[in-house]
Amino acid sequence: MSSxxxxxxxxxxxxxxxxxDITTKGDNQPxxxxxxxxxxxxxxxxxxxxxQWVREEDLAKDLKLHSxxxxxxxxxxxxxxxxxxxxxxETAKGAKIYxxxxxxxxxGQPFAKEGEEKIKLHTHSYCSLDYAQIYDxxxxxxxxxxxxxxxxxxxxxxxxxxxxxxxxxxxxxxxxLRLVSLEDDSFHxxxxxxxxxxESDKLAAQEGGDGDDNARRRRREKLKxxxxxxxxxxxxxxxxxxxxxxxxxxxxGTLQAWEAxxxxxxxxxxxxxxxxxxxKSSQGYGGTPMPFLGDTKVEVAFSGAExxxxxxxxxxxSTPQKVLPPWMIKQxxxxxxxxxxEVKQESKMxxxxxxxxxxxxxxxxxxxxxxxxxxxxxxxxxxxxxKKQQELDEAAKNQQESSNTPISDGLxxxxxxxxVGMKSKREEVEGDDDVDWEEAPVAGTTSESxxxxxxxVEAEASAExxxxxxxxxxxxELQSRVILGGGLLFAMGLTGCVLLLQTRHE
Amino acid sequence: MFFHIVLExxxxxxxxxxxxxxxxxxxxKLMKDVEGTCSGRHGFVVAITSVENIGKGxxxxxTGFVTFPVKxxxxxxxxFKGEILEAVVSMVNKMGFFAExxxxxxxxxxxxxxxxxxxxxxxxxxYTTSDGSxxxxxxxxVRLKIIGTRVDATEIDKNISQSRPxxxxxxxxxxxxxxxxxxxxxxxxxxxxxxxI
Ligand SMILES: [Zn+2]
Numbered sequence: 001m002s003s004x005x006x007x008x009x010x011x012x013x014x015x016x017x018x019x020x021d022i023t024t025k026g027d028n029q030p031x032x033x034x035x036x037x038x039x040x041x042x043x044x045x046x047x048x049x050x051x052q053w054v055r056e057e058d059l060a061k062d063l064k065l066h067s068x069x070x071x072x073x074x075x076x077x078x079x080x081x082x083x084x085x086x087x088x089x090e091t092a093k094g095a096k097i098y099x100x101x102x103x104x105x106x107x108g109q110p111f112a113k114e115g116e117e118k119i120k121l122h123t124h125s126y127c128s129l130d131y132a133q134i135y136d137x138x139x140x141x142x143x144x145x146x147x148x149x150x151x152x153x154x155x156x157x158x159x160x161x162x163x164x165x166x167x168x169x170x171x172x173x174x175x176x177l178r179l180v181s182l183e184d185d186s187f188h189x190x191x192x193x194x195x196x197x198x199e200s201d202k203l204a205a206q207e208g209g210d211g212d213d214n215a216r217r218r219r220r221e222k223l224k225x226x227x228x229x230x231x232x233x234x235x236x237x238x239x240x241x242x243x244x245x246x247x248x249x250x251x252x253g254t255l256q257a258w259e260a261x262x263x264x265x266x267x268x269x270x271x272x273x274x275x276x277x278x279x280k281s282s283q284g285y286g287g288t289p290m291p292f293l294g295d296t297k298v299e300v301a302f303s304g305a306e307x308x309x310x311x312x313x314x315x316x317x318s319t320p321q322k323v324l325p326p327w328m329i330k331q332x333x334x335x336x337x338x339x340x341x342e343v344k345q346e347s348k349m350x351x352x353x354x355x356x357x358x359x360x361x362x363x364x365x366x367x368x369x370x371x372x373x374x375x376x377x378x379x380x381x382x383x384x385x386x387k388k389q390q391e392l393d394e395a396a397k398n399q400q401e402s403s404n405t406p407i408s409d410g411l412x413x414x415x416x417x418x419x420v421g422m423k424s425k426r427e428e429v430e431g432d433d434d435v436d437w438e439e440a441p442v443a444g445t446t447s448e449s450x451x452x453x454x455x456x457v458e459a460e461a462s463a464e465x466x467x468x469x470x471x472x473x474x475x476x477e478l479q480s481r482v483i484l485g486g487g488l489l490f491a492m493g494l495t496g497c498v499l500l501l502q503t504r505h506e
Numbered sequence: 507m508f509f510h511i512v513l514e515x516x517x518x519x520x521x522x523x524x525x526x527x528x529x530x531x532x533x534x535k536l537m538k539d540v541e542g543t544c545s546g547r548h549g550f551v552v553a554i555t556s557v558e559n560i561g562k563g564x565x566x567x568x569t570g571f572v573t574f575p576v577k578x579x580x581x582x583x584x585x586f587k588g589e590i591l592e593a594v595v596s597m598v599n600k601m602g603f604f605a606e607x608x609x610x611x612x613x614x615x616x617x618x619x620x621x622x623x624x625x626x627x628x629x630x631x632x633y634t635t636s637d638g639s640x641x642x643x644x645x646x647x648v649r650l651k652i653i654g655t656r657v658d659a660t661e662i663d664k665n666i667s668q669s670r671p672x673x674x675x676x677x678x679x680x681x682x683x684x685x686x687x688x689x690x691x692x693x694x695x696x697x698x699x700x701x702x703i
Contacts, residue, residue: 159654159686160602160615173686174656176601176613185599185631198601198617 004250006243007131008049013237014082014138015045022076037069044073045129048083053128053258055098074127081137084130086255089121098126101259104266128258132249139241142234149230153223161199164189171196507589509582511548512558514575515540519563521570532574533557540580542609544682546657549584550609585610585655585685592697593687595646598631605648610683614650618688620695640696647698650687658684 019041047063048054056074060067077083160173169191171179179187179196187196252258515536523531537554544550561575585591585607593605593612602615616625616633623633623642632643642648689695 160617173602173613173615174654174684176604176615176686177611177658177684180597180599180601180604185601185627187601198615 003247004131006240006247007135007250010138010237010240010244011045011049011082011129011131011134013240014134015042017234017237018138018141019045019077019080040065040069040073041077044070044077045082048127048129051128052252052262053086053098053101053126053255055095056125056127059127071125074125078127081133082130083127084133084252085125085127087123087125088255089123091121095122095124097259097263098124100266101262104262104269126255128252128255132251135241135244135249138237142238142241145230146227149223149227153220153227162187162196163199164192164194164196166192166194170199507584507586508552509548509584510555510579511582512577512579513540513548513551514577517574517576518566518571519574521572524572529560532560532576536576536578540578544609546683548582549683550582552581552583552608554578554580583608583610585652585683587652587655589652590649590694591652591687592647592649595642595644595648598625598633598643600625600627600631603633603642605650605687610685612650612652612685612687614648614687614689618653618686618690620690642696646696648689649694649697650689651691651694652685652687654686656684658682 021038022041023036023038043063044059047059051059056070057067060070063070074083074085078085162171162173162175162179163169164171167189169189171187171189176187178190181188188194189196253261517532517536517539519528519532519535533554536557540551541553542551556579558577558579561577563572563574565572591607591610591612593607593610595603595605596611597604600616602613602619605612605614619633619642620635622635623640624636626632626634630643632641634641
């Protein structure tokens, strides 16, 4: 809440400039001297500059006004867009929250704990100044005043109005077609056929002018005079508006937000955290639908050590779900059509490895030194993985430093993880219980699987037995990592593995 | 302001036209129905320039009439507030003068006529400057600025315009634009005096 003082001064000036002689009496009531309440708007506005949100009863008490009278004035000021109001049904407890907030804003006194609690609901009204709106409304008002006078003065772009002196019916220039008559060259009333008088001559007519050229001139003079007076009288107001122009407008927010903020501040000041939490007691309002939930805070931690991350990952992604999703199969390796599509059926019988994509092509008889090969592969794989992770972490760190938007990162990470889970689950179902590998190769050795064939052999060899679990884990690791870091790195890593395998095989 | 736009209309055609010249019939009926009409949204349809597409006809229950959805391009004219127009003065009186720009009628009230022009009644009522150099009377051409428009759903006042069959709404499209204008600004006013020709 920045400098509120200039705005309060603005409000006071506005009150005196425009609302000085406002009475809030109904038109039917006689305006006797005693009931004349002119100036009440000024009093109320001034009082509001010394308050924030205030219960209208309290305000009435402070101003020693009848609450009805005050309410009428406030309703008027609300219509004038100067005052924001809020009404709500509340229990005694709800009222206490407000009292607490007031106490917090006033002098930081600890507020009374709510003891008794009545279920009875009362409608209470609150009001406060709406500074931002006041600023706009006043500027607009002054603009309109000026424009009207200037237009009138220059007779520019004003739609001429006509009035029937007999029946007071009004017309404007857009009705001209209906008003002309053939008999003479003036406009005639549709009702009574009386001759219409141009309305802007009225000002002059008040002066007793004869409605001729003379009157026109006099009217111009009067308008000019008016405009000049306006400029003089509004000068202090305009100056204040200009002064306020670049300042931050004080905002109280809605009643509830304000209350929450105020009592939170009060709590902080008093170190009293136990009592009167607006969140907890918000149901106590009875009528208020939206409790204040506080600011949303999202924290995303980037773990620096890759080893730690690996651990986390392998924990969260439980082993049975770790399967290659189909899009992954396509990327680095040249698999056959069967491996992508028809595998779905075949791999049902393919059991030992859950990675459906890599588990086929098992026609190979290379079962001998597979353990050593496996080890080799895994080692190479992890080397590649490590490198990638380092890169990734570096990138992440850079990103974190350069752009401080951890929220989006966190979100994308979360969603991608979910995605992985989903996909792999589906694959898992397909690739779960397998039967024999002998069948896959028959389909697999079609035209499309050329040189990669060898590779596949190794891959599946390595993927056998229980070791494949590690392998899969690694792969899933890689995959989720890649989703986080982008497909490019993944592609690099995979080709790395593939190359490594190829050379090794040769 | 003029616009070249595409409009759509459902044309109802009597069965007697169903033959080789169906298309021609539809188009000529479209021209007859649409040209010269006015809507508040698009303004006056000045002319149809081409027919883009005639959709499949739909036979109406009970009658033998068939409805064809027709898409056509046309030139429309719509007056806007703030627009500068050139218009011909049609009538002058002490309240101001009326002028016409094609189908649009404009009224310029006397307080939007420059202060140095005075109304002269008589056989040929007019507004004239004190030195007599500029005169606005019937058939003068003026450049004016529109400061207000109204779409009138009513028939035009017969007092003003007896001789306007082309633009006269043929019953079904009675809406019509009426504008008020000013000549009290730079470069506005008489652009051609009929008496000097
Ligand atoms: Zn009348």
